[in-house]
Amino acid sequence: MRRTISTGSPWEPRVGYSRAVVVNDTIYISGTAGDGDDAYTQTRAALATVESVLTDNGFALADVVQSRLIVADWDHWEDAARAHGEVYGDIRPAFSIVHALPFVDESIRAEVEAIAVRTTP
Structure with a gap:
């Protein structure tokens, strides 16, 4: 079973992607940016959005296996990584950090992606 999740962003149909895709007990969350003036604040906001997408679709933050x-x-x-560590500290998913310049919107300092497997009831 495959289900797509949309935010209604005009970029989704234009670029051909979904905010997230759920396949059985796995959710794949696309690159997510957050609001704020710096990498730390944007990362925390993006991770809050990721958590919201997870919980709205029957997953928990603890289900994240890759970030x-x-x-x-x-x-x-390091500011972005510190925000990531504050959120995922005890969960400790597989992790990679990538340097990408520039983003489509130059005000974006950081984005996060996640894959979660439903393991919680």
């Missing part, structure tokens, strides 16, 4: 953090300004990767 990717993409940063635009390598000088501030």
